[in-house]
Amino acid sequence: MSRQPPRPPRAIFRLAAIGLVIAILATAFAYVSGWLDPGWLTPDSLIDTLEADTGIHAGYRRNHAKGICVTGEFESNGQAAALSRASVFDPGRRVPVIGRLAIPGPDPNASDAMPPVRSFALLFRLPDNEQWRTAMNAMPVFSVSTPEAFREQLEASQPDPQTGKPDPDKLAAFFQAHPETKPFLAWAKTARRSSSYANIGYNSLNAFRFIDDDGNTHFVRWGVEPEAPFSPMTEAQKQDPDFLSQELRQRLADGPQRWHLIITVAEPGDPTDDATLAWPAERRRIDAGIVTVDSAQSQVDGPCRDINYDPLILPDGIEGSDDPILSARSAAYSESFNRRTREQAEAPNRHQEPQS
Amino acid sequence: MNERHASRHGQDFSIPARLLHWAMAVMIIAMLFIGAGMVATVSERHALLISIHKPLGIAILLLAIVRLGVRWRYPTPELPRHLPAWQRLAARLSHWLLYALMLAMPLIGWAMVSAAGYPVTLAPGITLPPLVPTSVTLYAALRFAHTWLALTLFALILLHLAAALYHAWMLRDDVFASMTSGTRRRGPGSE
Incomplete structure (x- = not known):
């Protein structure tokens, strides 16, 4: 030594x-x-808070648990190619899509008549193993602008053990303390429930960056606008807990359903980090192409079942914004996916049971 | 054994082995902190850290393969003879476990992302092919393994570091120097 x-x-x-x-x-x-x-505030604790409100439906998404898989394609008309170099926007490009139409809430057996919102998630399968995933909602703005406020909203929505319903005073106190919820509440008051998944538009809510061929950044939000004209949910539909999926299957039996992919371009000064604020209506809107849905499948064994529609899985040419809700959605969806895949692995036959 | 690359006393790790060791020490410890941090935040750090985690993991995988080659090609210094048998065994076991984990962790990560059906994105526009087909059952198992093997690797690194410092500060033998400046600067070895 x-x-x-x-x-x-x-x-x-x-x-x-x-x-x-x-x-x-x-x-x-x-x-x-x-x-x-x-x-x-971790993805774990956020999902725990959600589960505390709603209970656990093993094997299902922690939110938007009830839905239906759809498949089809997107055909680009090339009009967005000047804003984003993503191959999905090349003129004439056609890519397959796997989508999911759903209602919010944790219960895979909830009634379709209950929630005012419907959601449309899409996965565009691009060349070279690239993907574009987006999870859109049929509302103009999100309720809160930060994940911390979202957790507070979840906590205020916790069902009272006595009544099984959220305490209205707690909710009122939450909205009082969070004036950023006003645009959402104003919309919710007047929102009309659609009679179909296929006759309503869906929005990305969060802002994203489009990167063009020269590397320039353009802030955008996107959405899809249906070709089918809006009609409100009928009295008869209210009695049928599964009217949305049944109506969709009937429509698809008559022919494919189409939406236009609309890109809204921000101007300097428009909020890109706050999903509670809509952009002015006169902003430039680009019709980038058509999403065609031609068939639907049960979510129990359909192709959308094992897809996590993480809104930050983006191809080259599209990037996230600094919207904190966007990051939180990505992180929380991953945790939801981890939990439900673990539950599926532990009891692989759970989904085989008949679901209404 | 390659005489040209063996150190004069046969007691130091080769220069390539030392460079790889310290570069990878920094990368792997950074990787563990990035991994722990990215799953613990809902902020924009989540996506940022994931975008570093994936290419860094593949870089570690490539360097680990090079390192195995270096380990095979260059002599490895013997542990001092005064060490008790259990410590020599612990050293041998922990080193092979470290090698196994630095190879396995990136492969599990790559397979896990593949099994989930996610694109394996290293940088915008640069994706690796999936390592395994999409399967949520496989994903669940790999996701579980990735976390627990990462914690095992971190614990093992702490143990490795504690043992190295014990050699340097308590036993004051040549073990630590053989991976740093070399033992030659300190005069003849302990034989």
């Missing part, structure tokens, strides 16, 4: 120094993992 081992008490200091190095590293790791702060 080149040198003698140290004698106490130096040995104690040296041992302590080793312990300190290890302790610092372990503490730093615990810190970034969020273990040191139980109040830290």
Whole structure:
């Protein structure tokens, strides 16, 4: 040995120094993992809060649990190609899409008549293993602008153990404390439920960046506008908990359903980090092509079942914005996917049971 | 064994091995912190960290393969003979476990992303082919393994570091120097 081992008490200091190095590293790791702060908003704690409100429906998405798979294609007309170099916007490009039409809420057996919102998620399968996933909602704005406020909204919506319903005072207090919810509440008051998944438009809500051939950035939001004219939910439909999926299948039996992919381009000063604020109606709107849906499949075994419609899975030419709700959706959807795939792996036959 | 690359005393790791060790030490520890941090946040750091995690993981995989080649080609210094048998065994086991994990973790990550049906995106427009077909059952198992093997790897690295510092500060033998500046600067070895 080149040198003698140290004698106490130096040995104690040296041992302590080793312990300190290890302790610092372990503490730093615990810190970034969020273990040191139980109040830290993680994807895990956000989904826990959601589950506390709604219970767990094993194997299903934690939200928008009831829906139907659809397949079809997108055909680009090339008009968005000047704004984004994404191959999906090449003139004449046709790509297959796997979609999912759904209603919000955690219950896969909920009544279609209940929620005012419908949602449309799409996965565009691009060349070279690229994908574009988007999860759109039939509403103009989101209720809150930050994930922290969203958690507060979930907490305020927690059902009272006595009544099984959210405490109206708590909800009122939440909305009072969050004036950013006003545009959403104003819309919710007048929103009319559609008679179909296919006769309503859906919006990305969050802003995104389009990157053009020269590397320039254009802030956009997108949505799809149906060719089918809007009609409201009927009294007869209200009695049928599954009217949306049945109506869609009937429509598709008569022919494919089409939506136009509309890109709305921001002007300088438009909010790109706040999903509670709509952009002015006169903003430039580009009709980028047509989404055609030609068949529907049950979500129990259809092609959309195992897809996490993470809104940040984007091809080259499209990037996320600094909207905190967009990041939170991506993170929370991943956690929801992790939980439901784990449940599926543990009980693979769960979905084979007949679902209404 | 290649005489030209063996150190004069046969007690140091080769220069390529030392460079790889320290470069990968930084990368792997960064990787573990990035991984732990990205699944613990709903902020924009989530996407940013994932976009670093994937290419960094593939870089670690490539370097780990190179490192195995270096390990095979260049001599590895013997542990000091004064060490008790259990410590030599622990050292041997933990080193092979470290090699196994630095190879397995990126492969599990790549397979896991593939099994979920996600594109394996290294940078905008650069995607790797899927390593396995889409399967949520497989995804669930790989996702579970990725987390727990990462925690195992971090614990193993702490153990490795504690042992290395124990050699450097307590035993004061040549073990630590053989991976840093080399033992030659410190005069003849312990034989």
